[in-house]
Amino acid sequence: MKNKLTSVLICGIAMMMAACSGSSKGKPMSGDKLTEYNETVAKVQTIENLLCDINGMEASDALQLSQLADQLYYTYDTNGLDSASLANCQALQQRIEQLKQNIHQTIKDNMHNIYVPVVNDDDCLVEKKTAYPVYLKRGEKLYVNIKTKRTATLKVYNYDSHSTLKTIADKTAFKFNMEIENSAIYLVELNPGASAQYASIHITYTTNHLDRLTPVTVNERTVEAKSGDFRAWSVKGIKMTPILDEPRKFTLRGQLKAMFSGSYRGLVAIEVPAGATDILYRMRISTNEADRSSDGEFKDNMNASYRKIKMLGMPVYESTKSSGILNTILGEYTPKREEDAYINMFVFGSSSQAKKFQDGKPTNQLSYDVNSSIMGMQSSNGRIPVKGRKTIYLGFENERTRYNNYVWVEVLASKPINEYFKSEYYIN
Numbered sequence: 423m424k425n426k427l428t429s430v431l432i433c434g435i436a437m438m439m440a441a442c443s444g445s446s447k448g449k450p451m452s453g454d455k456l457t458e459y460n461e462t463v464a465k466v467q468t469i470e471n472l473l474c475d476i477n478g479m480e481a482s483d484a485l486q487l488s489q490l491a492d493q494l495y496y497t498y499d500t501n502g503l504d505s506a507s508l509a510n511c512q513a514l515q516q517r518i519e520q521l522k523q524n525i526h527q528t529i530k531d532n533m534h535n536i537y538v539p540v541v542n543d544d545d546c547l548v549e550k551k552t553a554y555p556v557y558l559k560r561g562e563k564l565y566v567n568i569k570t571k572r573t574a575t576l577k578v579y580n581y582d583s584h585s586t587l588k589t590i591a592d593k594t595a596f597k598f599n600m601e602i603e604n605s606a607i608y609l610v611e612l613n614p615g616a617s618a619q620y621a622s623i624h625i626t627y628t629t630n631h632l633d634r635l636t637p638v639t640v641n642e643r644t645v646e647a648k649s650g651d652f653r654a655w656s657v658k659g660i661k662m663t664p665i666l667d668e669p670r671k672f673t674l675r676g677q678l679k680a681m682f683s684g685s686y687r688g689l690v691a692i693e694v695p696a697g698a699t700d701i702l703y704r705m706r707i708s709t710n711e712a713d714r715s716s717d718g719e720f721k722d723n724m725n726a727s728y729r730k731i732k733m734l735g736m737p738v739y740e741s742t743k744s745s746g747i748l749n750t751i752l753g754e755y756t757p758k759r760e761e762d763a764y765i766n767m768f769v770f771g772s773s774s775q776a777k778k779f780q781d782g783k784p785t786n787q788l789s790y791d792v793n794s795s796i797m798g799m800q801s802s803n804g805r806i807p808v809k810g811r812k813t814i815y816l817g818f819e820n821e822r823t824r825y826n827n828y829v830w831v832e833v834l835a836s837k838p839i840n841e842y843f844k845s846e847y848y849i850n
Contacts, residue, residue: 450503450504450506450507459510459511459514462496462514463514466514466517466518466521469521469525470521470524473524473525473528479529479532479535479536480536480537481536481537481538481539481635481636482635484529484532484533484536484632484635485632485635485636487525487528487529488525488526488529488632490525491521491522491525491526492522494518494521494522495518496511496514496515496518496519497515498511498515529632533628533629533630533632534628534630535628536628536629536635537565537626537627537628538626538627538628538629538634538635538636538637539624539625539626539637540554540556540625540626540627540637541554541610541623541624541625542623542624542625542626543622543623543624544622545620545622546620546621546622546623547618547619547620547621548570548574548612548614548618548619548620548621549614549618550614550618551611551612551613551614552611552612552614553579553609553610553611553612553653553845554609554610554611554612554623554625555581555607555608555609555640555642555847556607556608556609556610556625556627556637556640557606557607557608557637557638557640557849558602558605558606558608558627559602559605559629559631559634560602560603560604560605561602561629561630562602562627562628562629562630562634563599563600563601563602563627563628564578564599564600564602564608564610564625564626564627565598565599565624565625565626565627565628566578566596566597566598566599566600566610566624566625567596567597567622567624567625568595568596568597568612568621568622568623568624568625569594569595569596569621569622570593570594570595570612570614570619570620570621570622571594571619571620571621572594572614572615572619573592573593573594573615574592574593574594574612574613574614574615574619574621575589575590575591575592575593575612575613575615576588576589576590576593576596576610576611576612576613577589577590577609577610577611577613578600578608578609578610578611579608579609579611579653580604580606580607580608581606581607581608581609581847582604582606582607583604583606584652587600587608588600602627607640607847607848607849609653609847610625638849639849639850640847640848640849641847641848641849641850642845642846642847643845643846643848644843644844644845644846645843645844645845645846646841646842646843647842647843647844648842649840649842651842651844652844653844653845654842654843654844655842655843655844656840656841656842657840657841657842657843658838658839658840658841659838659839659840659841660728660747660748660836660837660838660839661836661837661838661839662702662721662724662725662728662834662835662836662837663695663721663834663835663837664720664721664832664833664834664835665692665693665695665701665833665834665835666831666832666833668718669717669718669720669830669831669832670690670830670831670832670833671713671828671829671830671831672688672818672828672829672831673711673826673827673828673829674686674687674688674765674818674819674820674826674827674828674829675820675826676820676822676823676824676825676826677820677821677822677823678823678824679824679826686819686820686821687779687780687782687817687818687819687820688817688818688829689776689779689780689815689816689817689818690815690816690818690831690833691776691813691814691815692813692814692815692816692833693812693813694808694811694812694813694814694835695835695837697837697838698808698835698836698837699807699808699836699837699838700748700805700806700807700808700835700836701805701806701808701814701833701834701835701836702724702748702752702803702804702805702806702833702834702835702836703803703804703805703806703816703831703832703833703834704720704755704757704803704830704831704832704833705757705767705799705801705802705803705804705829705830705831706757706801706829706830707759707760707763707764707765707799707800707801707827707828707829708760708763708801708827708828708830709760709762709763709825709826709827709828710828711826711828713830716757717830717832718832719755720755720832720834721832721834723754723755724751724752724754724755724834727750727751727754727755728747728751748805748836749805752803752804752805753803755803756801756802756803757801757802757803758801759800759801759802760800760801762825763800763801763827764798764799764800764827765799765818765819765820765821765827765829766785766795766796766797766798766799766818766819766821767795767796767799767816767817767818767819768785768788768790768791768795768816768817768818768819769790769791769794769795769806769814769815769816769817770788770789770790770791770814770815770816770817771791771809771811771813771814771815772789772815773813773815775788775789775790775815776815776817779815779817780817785819790817791806794806794807805836816831
């Protein structure tokens with residue numbers, strides 16, 4: 423169909439414009455003009471014969487035919503034509519006008535057999551539950567023909583009304599059609615099961631309107647959702663809440679100065695909220711006691727970074743791995759380091775050991791979490807696994823002799839939660 427009728431129309435357009443013009447009054451057409459006229463008549467005859475022999479056409483054929491039919495026209499110059507030639511030109515003009523009407527009528531008569539393709543893929547790897555959206559209008563018909571290697575489940579939804587129209591489970595072949603009662607976005611959802619599999623997917627529809635032979639583009643975006651929302655799914659996420667209302671600021675005196683006043687050690691007790699798996703901290707260490715505008719922004723920065731990563735579709739929290747989303751976002755806002763500002767940080771899980779540290783007992787006589795403690799620590803962000811402890815004590819020590827260090831501590835608790843997302847479909 424496409425290689426015959428449309429190609430004939432394209433080739434014939436130029437010849438249907440002005441083939442009947444003459445140069446001397448009262449003479450019949452001759453020479454090139456007669457040849458052009460005869461070729462145009464032959465083209466018209468060929469198209470008429472093809473139109474009578476159409477058993478069906480593709481949507482692209484129908485659209486191209488309609489556009490080409492609108493371009494067909496025939497004009498002629500009456501000067502120099504005898505009456506017979508004039509009559510022939512008039513007859514050809516009328517014949518071409520009738521041909522245009524026949525083309526449009528043929529398209530109209532075949533609309534019920536014109537399948538508009540939405541998805542046409544014989545080698546589709548379906549790795550997870552996948553929805554194929556299509557906008558359909560009232561009175562149209564949806565056709566689904568899907569084959570899978572292993573059993574799968576198929577559902578059809580009316581996305582606008584959040585209703586399930588059809589469910590077919592544990593099959594390898596899904597072939598059916600549906601009458602569309604309401605104009606809406608529809609979803610054909612294929613669930614491949616426990617693992618990925620290949621499928622042959624063909625989704626089409628029929629319509630009675632020429633302007634619907636090109637499918638409307640349905641856009642998709644992922645948005646946050648709530649539990650119970652239509653087609654929402656859950657992922658493991660995290661919730662970060664501040665433990666300290668504001669940055670805890672304290673001074674670690676140089677050890678020589680601490681002999682007269684103040685202390686070269688400091689202790690911060692962290693009450694671990696129920697369900698928390700990690701303690702996240704921001705430690706700014708300086709030889710200057712002036713505050714910075716960035717102090718107190720740890721929570722906002724961490725949540726902003728987490729949201730950005732989440733929207734990019736990166737893997738979310740895994741509590742059993744140290745190299746995950748927490749380490750990624752902790753690296754986003756590491757405070758600037760000062761070369762001369764450094765301390766030792768000890769992590770205690772026992773109040774008695776923390777008290778002994780606070781009372782000045784040498785650290786080599788104390789029991790502390792070696793994996794989380796840091797010697798010679800400069801300004802940084804970090805993570806301390808909770809490991810079931812209800813209270814974690816952070817002990818800070820300035821081992822410098824003469825110079826003070828000033829410390830700002832911000833602490834968040836990280837708790838695993840279920841987060842929900844859904845696909846949102848829309849047309850422009």
